[in-house]
Amino acid sequence: MLTWRDALDILAVATVFYYLYVLIAESRALNLVRGLLVYLLVWFVASRMGLNSLAWLLGNAATLGVFALIVVFQPELRGALERIGRGRLQRQPLADAQLNELVRAVERLSALRYGALIAIERHTPLGEFAATGENLDARLSARLLESVFFNKTPLHDGGAILRGDRVLAAGCVFPLSEKQEKYLGTRHKAAIGLSEVSDALVIVVSEERGTLRLADGGRLSPPLQPVELRERIREGLQIATPTLAEARFRLWRPKEREG
Numbered sequence: 001m002l003t004w005r006d007a008l009d010i011l012a013v014a015t016v017f018y019y020l021y022v023l024i025a026e027s028r029a030l031n032l033v034r035g036l037l038v039y040l041l042v043w044f045v046a047s048r049m050g051l052n053s054l055a056w057l058l059g060n061a062a063t064l065g066v067f068a069l070i071v072v073f074q075p076e077l078r079g080a081l082e083r084i085g086r087g088r089l090q091r092q093p094l095a096d097a098q099l100n101e102l103v104r105a106v107e108r109l110s111a112l113r114y115g116a117l118i119a120i121e122r123h124t125p126l127g128e129f130a131a132t133g134e135n136l137d138a139r140l141s142a143r144l145l146e147s148v149f150f151n152k153t154p155l156h157d158g159g160a161i162l163r164g165d166r167v168l169a170a171g172c173v174f175p176l177s178e179k180q181e182k183y184l185g186t187r188h189k190a191a192i193g194l195s196e197v198s199d200a201l202v203i204v205v206s207e208e209r210g211t212l213r214l215a216d217g218g219r220l221s222p223p224l225q226p227v228e229l230r231e232r233i234r235e236g237l238q239i240a241t242p243t244l245a246e247a248r249f250r251l252w253r254p255k256e257r258e259g
């Protein structure tokens with residue numbers, strides 16, 4: 001018979017699993033867990049089919065692997081444990097109106113020759129990179145992004161991270177790509193670098209040339225016009241194209257949107 005102790009036990013185990021999920025989902029470790037599940041599946045199938053050598057190899061590698069993982073992911077484990085108790089951040093997907101705000105901001109930054117680096121999170125959580133900067137968690141707006149990258153503010157150095165319709169953090173350090181691209185400095189290398197280790201779309205505004213480029217999957221686009229940039233992001237995030245009526249409505253009321 002189910003006693004109150006059993007119920008408490010089940011609840012406690014469920015809570016532990018929930019926080020374990022939060023801990024994993026907030027970092028890049030999610031991809032690793034998927035890989036581990038495939039590993040365990042192959043191991044299980046190999047043992048069941050009597051493939052003794054393969055099962056022996058995988059079994060022994062797993063013992064070593066557990067220790068290696070703890071060492072390699074030690075900073076992430078620490079960061080994730082610190083986040084326990086704060087709960088998950090609420091996020092709404094980036095809608096067309098916010099995409100316009102984003103493009104308007106980078107257009108102005110490029111005209112003013114202010115360098116900028118903006119990562120748009122997709123499936124790979126960017127929490128660990130956000131932790132290297134200043135936590136903002138503010139509603140995305142053109143003026144906020146322009147303020148962040150205005151070159152007299154302490155936050156303009158480094159990259160900003162967008163999660164859904166919010167600016168999660170600014171002043172973040174992104175990993176630098178090892179690629180030897182001619183004429184590209186560290187801002188562009190950081191954009192490529194982050195897109196190599198995650199599926200984020202990373203916008204770079206060049207301070208020197210005022211160009212707009214987008215890094216995706218480890219590749220940097222050629223300089224783009226704001227309209228092209230908007231379309232690429234819209235495709236990348238699968239944002240529905242506004243209907244003609246919606247687009248006209250926006251064109252008629254630009255002042256109101258700025259407020």
Ligand SMILES: Nc1ncnc2c1ncn2[C@@H]1O[C@H](COP(=O)(O)OP(=O)(O)OP(=O)(O)O)[C@@H](O)[C@H]1O
Nearest residue numbers: 115157158159173174185186187188190206207208
């Ligand atoms: N690892 C990094 N993560 C985030 N931002 C970085 C990183 N490295 C450099 N940056 C940003 O790039 C700036 C330096 O840009 P730098 O001029 O070297 O690059 P660039 O690619 O030539 O860009 P630009 O065309 O804007 O001059 C730094 O001040 C900083 O804001």
